[in-house]
Amino acid sequence: MTSVQTPAQDGAPTGPSVLKPATEAQAHEVLRWAVAEEQPVELVGGGTKRAIGRPVQAAHRLDFSGLRGISLYEPEELVLSAAAGTPLAEIEATLAARRQQLAFEPADPGPLFGRPAGTQTLGGVVSANLSGPRRIKAGAARDHVLGCRAVSGHGELFKAGGRVVKNVTGYDLPKLFTGAWGTLVALTEVTLKVLPAPEHERTLLLLGLDDAAAIQALSSALCSPHEVAGAAHLPAAMAAGIPGAAEQGAAVTAIRLEGFAPSVAYRAGLLEKALGGKAATAALEGGASAAFWRAVRDVAPFVARPERAVWRISVAPRRGPAVLGELAARLGAEGYYDWGGGLIWLGTDPAGDAGAAAVRAAVGGEGHATLLRAPEAVRTAVPVFHPQAPALAALSARVKQTYDPRDILNPGRMTAGI
Amino acid sequence: MEMPKPDAAVLARRVELIGALRRIVPGEGVIVDADELRAYESDGVMAYRQMPLVVVLPSTTEQVSEVLRFCHEAGVKVVPRGAGTSLSGGALPLADGVLLGMSKFNRILEIDWEDRCVRVQPGVTNLGITTAVAHRGFYYAPDPSSQIACTIGGNVAENSGGVHCLKYGLTTNNVLGVEMVLMNGEVVRLGGKHLDSEGYDLLAAVTGSEGLLGVVTEVTVRILPKPETARALLLGFPTVEGGGQCVAEIIAAGIIPGGMEMMDRPAIHAAEDFVHAGYPLDVDGLLIVELDGPEAEVDHLIAEVERIARGCGATYARVSSSEEERLTFWAGRKSAFPAVGQIGPDYLCMDGTIPRKELPRVLRAMTEMSQRHGLRVANVFHAGDGNLHPLILYDANRPGEIEKAEAFGADILKLCVDVGGVLTGEHGVGVEKRDLMPYQFQPEDLTHQQRLKCAFDPDGLLNPGKVFPQLHRCAEMGRLHVHRGQIPFPDIPRF
Ligand SMILES: Cc1cc2nc3c(=O)[nH]c(=O)nc-3n(C[C@H](O)[C@H](O)[C@H](O)COP(=O)(O)OP(=O)(O)OC[C@H]3O[C@@H](n4cnc5c(N)ncnc54)[C@H](O)[C@@H]3O)c2cc1C
Numbered sequence: 054m055t056s057v058q059t060p061a062q063d064g065a066p067t068g069p070s071v072l073k074p075a076t077e078a079q080a081h082e083v084l085r086w087a088v089a090e091e092q093p094v095e096l097v098g099g100g101t102k103r104a105i106g107r108p109v110q111a112a113h114r115l116d117f118s119g120l121r122g123i124s125l126y127e128p129e130e131l132v133l134s135a136a137a138g139t140p141l142a143e144i145e146a147t148l149a150a151r152r153q154q155l156a157f158e159p160a161d162p163g164p165l166f167g168r169p170a171g172t173q174t175l176g177g178v179v180s181a182n183l184s185g186p187r188r189i190k191a192g193a194a195r196d197h198v199l200g201c202r203a204v205s206g207h208g209e210l211f212k213a214g215g216r217v218v219k220n221v222t223g224y225d226l227p228k229l230f231t232g233a234w235g236t237l238v239a240l241t242e243v244t245l246k247v248l249p250a251p252e253h254e255r256t257l258l259l260l261g262l263d264d265a266a267a268i269q270a271l272s273s274a275l276c277s278p279h280e281v282a283g284a285a286h287l288p289a290a291m292a293a294g295i296p297g298a299a300e301q302g303a304a305v306t307a308i309r310l311e312g313f314a315p316s317v318a319y320r321a322g323l324l325e326k327a328l329g330g331k332a333a334t335a336a337l338e339g340g341a342s343a344a345f346w347r348a349v350r351d352v353a354p355f356v357a358r359p360e361r362a363v364w365r366i367s368v369a370p371r372r373g374p375a376v377l378g379e380l381a382a383r384l385g386a387e388g389y390y391d392w393g394g395g396l397i398w399l400g401t402d403p404a405g406d407a408g409a410a411a412v413r414a415a416v417g418g419e420g421h422a423t424l425l426r427a428p429e430a431v432r433t434a435v436p437v438f439h440p441q442a443p444a445l446a447a448l449s450a451r452v453k454q455t456y457d458p459r460d461i462l463n464p465g466r467m468t469a470g471i
Numbered sequence: 472m473e474m475p476k477p478d479a480a481v482l483a484r485r486v487e488l489i490g491a492l493r494r495i496v497p498g499e500g501v502i503v504d505a506d507e508l509r510a511y512e513s514d515g516v517m518a519y520r521q522m523p524l525v526v527v528l529p530s531t532t533e534q535v536s537e538v539l540r541f542c543h544e545a546g547v548k549v550v551p552r553g554a555g556t557s558l559s560g561g562a563l564p565l566a567d568g569v570l571l572g573m574s575k576f577n578r579i580l581e582i583d584w585e586d587r588c589v590r591v592q593p594g595v596t597n598l599g600i601t602t603a604v605a606h607r608g609f610y611y612a613p614d615p616s617s618q619i620a621c622t623i624g625g626n627v628a629e630n631s632g633g634v635h636c637l638k639y640g641l642t643t644n645n646v647l648g649v650e651m652v653l654m655n656g657e658v659v660r661l662g663g664k665h666l667d668s669e670g671y672d673l674l675a676a677v678t679g680s681e682g683l684l685g686v687v688t689e690v691t692v693r694i695l696p697k698p699e700t701a702r703a704l705l706l707g708f709p710t711v712e713g714g715g716q717c718v719a720e721i722i723a724a725g726i727i728p729g730g731m732e733m734m735d736r737p738a739i740h741a742a743e744d745f746v747h748a749g750y751p752l753d754v755d756g757l758l759i760v761e762l763d764g765p766e767a768e769v770d771h772l773i774a775e776v777e778r779i780a781r782g783c784g785a786t787y788a789r790v791s792s793s794e795e796e797r798l799t800f801w802a803g804r805k806s807a808f809p810a811v812g813q814i815g816p817d818y819l820c821m822d823g824t825i826p827r828k829e830l831p832r833v834l835r836a837m838t839e840m841s842q843r844h845g846l847r848v849a850n851v852f853h854a855g856d857g858n859l860h861p862l863i864l865y866d867a868n869r870p871g872e873i874e875k876a877e878a879f880g881a882d883i884l885k886l887c888v889d890v891g892g893v894l895t896g897e898h899g900v901g902v903e904k905r906d907l908m909p910y911q912f913q914p915e916d917l918t919h920q921q922r923l924k925c926a927f928d929p930d931g932l933l934n935p936g937k938v939f940p941q942l943h944r945c946a947e948m949g950r951l952h953v954h955r956g957q958i959p960f961p962d963i964p965r966f
Binding site: 070072073075079082088089090091128130131132182184188189193195196205207209210212213216218219220221222223224225226229231233248249250252275276277278280313315316319320367369370392395419421439442445447448449451452453455456458467 | 608671768857
């Protein structure tokens with residue numbers, strides 16, 4: 054290993070630098086140095102999510118894309134471990150070859166941020182905990198993270214969790230680090246629970262429903278025993294950007310069923326009987342169904358509207374229509390629903406606060422709203438993540454302090470202090 | 472097993488502390504009488520006993536908050552307790568500590584059908600939740616065998632599992648939110664009816680934290696619609712390895728059963744003698760596989776599983792033909808602990824998890840250990856997820872036998888770690904496995920766990936002596952060990 058540039062005598066190199074370790078030991082070495090010298094670092098994998106969160110001010114960028122490779126994959130044990138910089142595409146292809154998958158259906162955020170698709174890494178996926186439409190049935194990214202190796206802001210390399218699903222040996226730190234946006238530890242390796250991929254999928258579409266009726270229909274589907282694995286509603290303008298929905302020329306309410314073919318056919322029949330009286334129906338099979346949900350997952354309607362700021366709002370499902378309705382009226386915003394109404398993708402005018410005051414007022418304390426895409430100036434001025442009650446905010450700050458006392462790791466990414 | 476030394480100053484102030492606690496929780500909510508305190512001296516691990524300083528039974532979040540704030544200021548330790556069914560000594564009292572019983576928090580606060588969740592107080596039993604929603608075809612999925620008695624607060628603290636966790640997840644995958652009181656009396660709400668709150672996932676950290684981070688005063692769980700149908704297969708194998716092979720092949724075929732449980736010969740015989748479930752007695756391994764879902768799917772999968780089982784050498788196969796028969800299949804498994812208790816007279820229940828493929832090796836080693844320690848062992852497993860429950864039989868009245876049983880248990884758990892598994896799959900570390908933690912974790916791994924505690928309870932007053940073998944001071948763990956000029960700039964590629 055050779056040094057490309059010699060640092061200045063005081064330890065700090067001149068100007069911002071990108072460090073690209075090729076091994077865990079090197080990543081550890083960099084972070085030990087950063088802690089010792091109090092040099093903040095920005096942690097980067099594929100860089101697809103660099104524009105999410107508050108802008109990080111750091112003189113150094115630690116690029117994990119050199120730390121790659123699947124170190125363990127045992128299909129019959131439903132477990133996979135890989136270095137943090139491993140491209141997700143590589144992991145998904147490896148799993149697909151054995152007809153398995155990451156059941157939380159991670160979105161590919163690249164295109165939403167004007168970047169190419171297929172470039173994100175495992176570390177980024179886990180650090181963001183962004184889960185796709187199957188979240189409602191299979192759980193979030195965090196539910197599939199079994200273990201990890203990481204370097205904390207103490208400059209120490211350690212492991213947490215394990216490689217088995219049933220494990221209550223000590224605190225569940227791997228889940229805590231999931232969704233922490235690299236502000237607590239730098240993940241070097243992650244162990245995931247993987248699952249069989251469904252043999253077949255079919256999506257039932259209900260056409261022309263208004264938001265309230267649609268969310269009610271989704272709710273009754275989700276209250277049925279038919280194991281719904283996707284429940285979204287797209288008002289007509291939003292549906293226009295989604296393959297399989299655009300052709301319908303109307304609002305589309307979509308219910309996905311997965312599993313063994315006879316079971317899917319049987320459940321689809323029952324659901325259509327139960328819900329079909331309320332609206333015209335259509336169906337998407339196999340590949341067409343998969344393409345539809347990929348577009349819902351990757352927020353395609355707002356990939357097509359690059360001028361909009363994008364909010365990701367999570368509320369109790371039945372509150373969905375009221376929240377979106379209020380914001381459409383107040384802000385001229387537009388959006389669609391996933392997770393049976395509980396997840397709203399909202400587009401607003403990025404000027405001013407990008408609608409933050411109205412969005413946060415509409416969501417209140419029972420839910421959260423993240424300003425996922427917005428110009429840097431807005432993300433600097435407006436809290437990107439939902440503001441927390443004082444006691445919880447103080448507790449979160451103490452958790453940051455305990456793992457990263459010198460504020461070395463992605464400083465300021467989540468809030469001004471974190 | 473040693474607990475932290477009682478603080479003589481606290482013991483000396485008992486009367487004064489009781490007076491102060493009575494001002495917060497009036498009437499019968501403060502228990503001081505030795506006879507009444509005795510009911511709290513142990514949990515599910517009867518081998519460990521300790522009388523608490525005093526028992527307090529609050530009934531509101533405000534009271535919990537005031538009790539904790541008071542104890543925090545007075546430097547008094549607190550041990551939370553649900554139903555006291557812990558199998559790791561998690562609710563074992565401290566001589567100089569307040570035992571905070573949550574039994575009065577027994578109300579279901581809200582059933583939200585449309586959003587498919589229930590808000591309850593932590594003292595509601597696990598089964599109580601399912602009972603409250605069953606009339607509309609819903610249930611709460613994690614189903615520990617102790618579900619009649621154990622509380623949802625205890626389930627959150629232990630991240631409890633059950634036979635249906637293979638398909639539907641553990642407590643942590645089914646809890647949406649909690650209200651919790653920190654040791655300093657502050658009340659925080661984590662999560663809620665919505666999914667995936669941004670900010671640190673403290674809910675995940677609190678679930679399974681064994682009462683060390685805060686006292687849970689409210690829980691929101693998701694409920695699921697009951698599957699249309701469920702049927703079970705009873706499969707007998709001439710060797711436990713055959714059963715293990717069958718489990719691996721079922722999963723390799725892309726099938727995730729609702730439940731998949733295994734018993735070895737001693738456990739089969741004990742269960743059969745106890746409940747007469749009709750188990751075959753001429754097999755060494757018995758597998759119960761439950762398939763649930765729509766009729767069409769269950770029919771299809773039952774046939775698939777039976778075919779796989781035959782291929783793995785099953786000599787016995789029976790499919791439940793009625794709901795009653797399905798429940799009979801389970802009756803033996805669900806009462807396996809008390810059944811083994813009958814042949815005991817005493818038993819220790821272990822709880823390691825291993826990668827499934829290691830099952831044959833671990834079982835062989837266990838047989839050898841059983842001979843070496845001179846004690847019998849019966850095995851029940853959550854086979855689908857590799858969680859073992861070896862039950863070590865001993866006689867507490869024979870001097871030295873409990874120590875022998877503990878040594879045998881420790882050998883089993885170390886073996887679980889050696890093959891890539893963990894010390895505990897669902898029962899928790901508590902005091903029982905505390906001193907084995909360094910076998911699974913390096914010092915820096917444990918330090919990073921203990922640092923979390925510092926953010927929640929820096930004085931270490933909440934449930935001390937559990938989970939961690941050594942109590943480090945937060946000030947020491949917060950100190951950085953690397954300083955300027957000590958480490959040269961890393962010699963790696965830069966751009
Ligand atoms: C016969 C039998 C069978 C069992 N089967 C299973 C099984 O199948 N699966 C399984 O996972 N477990 C099983 N267990 C273990 C036990 O039932 C579970 O761990 C259960 O969750 C404990 O609940 P509890 O209310 O009894 O808690 P307790 O035993 O009272 O306490 C357990 C821990 O939780 C903490 N605690 C309790 N309430 C709170 C609160 N409100 N806030 C913060 N901390 C709290 C306590 O401090 C303690 O550390 C079994 C136990 C028995 C006796």
